[in-house]
Structures are given as structure tokens and as C-alpha cells.
Amino acid sequence: MGKILIVDDDKAFSCFLKDHIKKYYPLLQVQICTDPVRALPLIRKGEVDLLLVDYEMPVLDGEKVIKYAREVGIETSRIIILSSRDADYLHQHFPLGTCLAVMNKHETAQKAVLDMVFKSLQRKAADATAG
Template identity: 30%
Template sequence: MINVLIVEDDPMVAQINKKYTESLEGFVVCGICNDGREAIDIVINSHVDLIILDLYMPKLDGISFLKEIRKNQFMTDVIMVTAADEGDKLNESLKLGVIDYLIKPFEYERFKDALNKFKLRYEIFNTKVVLNQKDIDKITNQNYINFGEDLQKGINEITLKRIKKILKNYGKEYFTCEEISEKIKLSRVTVRRYLEYMTELGKLNRDVEYGEVGRPKTTYRVI
């Protein structure tokens, strides 16, 4: 069995992650922690194969937790689960050995995909002493997110897909940044960055509405 440690300060989210994890064959949750300090003690004193880690936590956040366990030579695999979509946080997490990055609210199928890809990686490394090219291709092609050049522009592929999914509901109707921000539960600044990015690519049309009172309102429409 693959031992999974869930590090999440929201009790309801932690239980959802536990339910999702244990619904998959071959996985068992060996512990749930609500802060990074407690999680470090479990990693030191228990056998943990995979950590499902929240980024923002009390006492010790996810990035600091990763730095701490890597400094102490614990190379446990980590899947980051967070509501944050900042490119700099993602980049730093990947450099610290995070193998996947799930942005809340994620769908069960995406969570399942992340764990099954880890399982494939885990089984290859634990059953074979010598790897052939086919084994290596399975690991490198399936277990890491390919963000391409978008990451350099502060664009996260998963968040972009979430926004595109919401925009489908509008058809040819105009919408505002504020409306999308409310639906996707991200800041208006973040959503505006994605809408402007899509506008630059020619995917959206941007317009400005001038009311009788107040500031002009920027609206968007799918082309």
C-alpha cells in the first residue's frame, strides 16, 4: 500500500482529500495534519510515500515545509493542493520537487489522475533496478505538468482551463471580470490577467461600457 500524508488546515477539505485518496486502489491515508510543523514530525517518525500538501497553512506554510524536509534529506514525493495560482509559487514548488499541482476547487477526476500517475511512477521505481527508455518516458511524460511558455507570462494552464470552462456558459453574451471572479473564487486581479491574456490571443473581444454615473465598465465576449 502507498502511505499518504494529508497536510491541510481546512478540516472539510482534508476529509474530502482523504475520501478521494482511499477511493483509489493501493492508497491508504496514514495521517492528517493541519499545520506544517506537525507534518514534519510525522515525516521524520513514520513511513510516508506521498504527501498531499496545502500551500497556505498556519505555523509553517507549504513552501517552508518543503524546504525543511529537503534540507533534512527527506525526498518524499509531494502533490501540492492549493487555491493559489501564482506563477512564482508554482515555479518554486516544482524546483523543490513537487510532482503535481492541483488548484482548488479541483474535480475528482483530476485528483484521481494525479494519484494514478504517481502510482505508476512509484511502481516503476520500486519494481525495477534498471530502467529502459520506455519506463523513463512513462515517468517523464505523465507525471509532470507541462506549462510550456505560458508560465513565463504568469499563466497557469489549469487555471486557464477552469476559466475557459466557465466562459462557455456565456456563449456570445458579454461578461465582466467581477462576474468571473465571483464564480471561480479567484481575485479580480488574477482573473483580469487571464482575460487580458485571452484577449491578446484573439480569443476574447474587449469593450468598454460608459454609464451615466460612475467609472466605465470593461466587458468581454468570447469570439
């Protein structure tokens, strides 16, 4: 419990997010993949507790990565879409039920929501370790 896969071609953002998670949520394991095509074999049911996917990437966009994740059995409640686009745009492309959340990478309020998700995952990982 507590495995996070970040699929984002923005290496600087991905590394920032990974460092943030490691600092504040030490029970969580984070893996970064900056190439969405190479990420596909890493996306397997039971091995990813949270999938963070950038919406706009070259070669294979986030929408296709998410479609693949759902096909291999990743629950929509374990998928978060990240983007530089505003939340209204993202909600039009990913209606309710398509994923857990859509978030703008650069909005502070959105990062607070992401922290709530990490905190919940950390708590579950702690419970799994204790039990």
C-alpha cells in the same frame, strides 16, 4: 509502500481527499495532519511515500514544510503542493524540480492528475505486496 501524508489546515478538504483515496485506492494508507507544526515529526524518509502539502497555512506555510521535508531526505518526486491559487502562480514559486507537481485544489483537471499519481502509487503498493 503506499503511505500518504496530507498536511493541510483545511480539514474538510483533507477528509474529502482521504475518503476519495480510501474508496478508489484501498491499498494506500492516508494520514491527515491539519497542523503543519505537528506534521514535522511525521515527515521521515522511508515512512512517507507521497507528501501532499497545502501552500498557505497559518504559523508554518507549505514552503517551509517542503523545505523541511527535503532536508530530512524526502525526494522532491514524492512531494505535491496543493493550493487554491492558480497553477501559474504556483509554478512561479515552485519551479520545475522543486516538487513532483503543483495543483489547484478546486480544478477538476488537476484532480485527474492527482488520481494518476494515486493510481501509480496503488500499483507499486500492489507489486510490493505480491513480491
